[in-house]
């Protein structure tokens with residue numbers, strides 16, 4: 511079998527059983543605290559034998575970089591990507607695969623024993639061969655030669671080009687937008703760039719679970735230019751040479767497919783376990799808070815500070831890092847600042863944060879005026895990739911210092927909500943809080959004073975709870991409920 515066509519995309523083998531229970535895998539949240547954009551083709555790479563794997567599995571790969579992309583199975587060589595060939599042998603006790611190059615040199619091989627599927631009293635060979643075929647395909651390990659871009663990374667080099675194609679002040683017109691990252695990468699003119707796929711971090715993680723490459727959700731896809739209102743990519747984007755790299759977009763919480771067989775078996779998930787599209791972390795936190803009325807807002811105080819206000823009106827302006835995500839028939843307006851818990855963690859341990867916070871008097875305004883950032887660059891409410899952190903002067907008292915920082919972060923949050931109001935969004939009435947900073951009662955009191963709004967901790971402060979709600983939605987939809 512020559513490996514050169516679409517057909518060698520990873521296959522999903524699903525065994526339907528009588529088990530009606532559903533465990534829907536949900537949006538996988540953040541990895542290494544970073545939201546990334548993965549732009550890549552498939553990569554098969556040399557990996558050591560995995561001693562921890564079941565004994566029936568044996569895969570050995572020589573030190574060659576193999577790539578499986580949209581146009582086939584290839585190996586990276588001096589002349590770019592070279593074509594490879596796969597053969598399989600289904601013997602008596604098990605099956606083997608061998609991958610060779612044009613010269614017949616073995617580039618990868620592996621073996622699987624047949625799983626003992628039984629039907630009544632006898633061996634179900636048909637199911638066993640089928641399962642083995644797909645297991646072998648999975649054994650040709652794939653990883654992505656990824657060029658990950660972090661959520662707060664800026665690609666100002668691409669900004670002039672993006673501004674020249676997009677409407678004025680569109681969400682993509684910011685150096686940290688996904689589209690700027692894509693254009694910046696595209697302009698590197700790497701070999702085979704046409705066969706790459708753009709994936710957001712959540713898309714990539716979910717792909718590892720379901721195996722369908724190039725699926726996203728309309729929240730993650732907003733900053734690459736997807737229009738959630740018309741549920742399509744705009745024509746100014748579709749006409750670009752890199753548009754073929756864009757993922758297919760679904761509503762958050764839509765079933766993508768079944769959990770991969772091998773993963774299902776390894777972790778004991780049921781046969782009918784499905785994987786659903788996800789969303790962004792701060793939207794998941796909003797969902798977790800179960801706020802449903804316009805005017806309700808959720809501030810996520812994690813490593814960063816993200817605000818989400820439910821509004822009947824959509825507002826967007828890249829000059830201030832303001833954008834609107836679709837939430838069913840309403841809008842989640844807001845933005846994400848680079849200030850937040852990351853700088854607190856750099857300066858204080860969590861234990862110190864708790865201890866020092868206890869001594870703060872939240873009814874008194876701190877005169878200290880900082881712009882707490884871990885490094886230069888801000889997205890919202892000021893969009894400036896060069897904005898410098900301001901954390902001086904540092905008073906002798908750590909309590910005063912922390913008070914000044916918490917107060918300064920609250921001022922940035924307040925400025926954000928004020929900006930949304932000025933731009934015509936539904937006025938904020940109440941702010942719920944999610945993330946690691948939500949546990950700080952003194953900070954909540956400081957924020958209440960600074961924002962002039964009721965502020966409280968959400969009942970569910972973990973974004974993963976919101977992602978579970980999306981899994982529930984997707985499962986219900988799949989069952990036609």
Ligand SMILES: Nc1ncnc2c1ncn2[C@@H]1O[C@H](COP(=O)(O)OP(=O)(O)O)[C@@H](O)[C@H]1O
Pocket residue numbers: 540543811812813814850851852853854855860863864867944945946947948949950953
């Ligand atoms: N008592 C506290 N007061 C304020 N911030 C806190 C407190 N305890 C932890 N944090 C902050 O919470 C952050 C972690 O929150 P989390 O929601 O887990 O973040 P992430 O965005 O990384 O998922 C840390 O950066 C830490 O500084």
Ligand SMILES: O=C(CO)[C@H](O)[C@H](O)COP(=O)(O)O
Pocket residue numbers: 543544545661662790791792793812813814815816835845846847
């Ligand atoms: O700051 C962030 C990482 O923690 C995210 O970039 C932020 O939450 C973006 O998500 P959204 O598009 O929903 O604002």
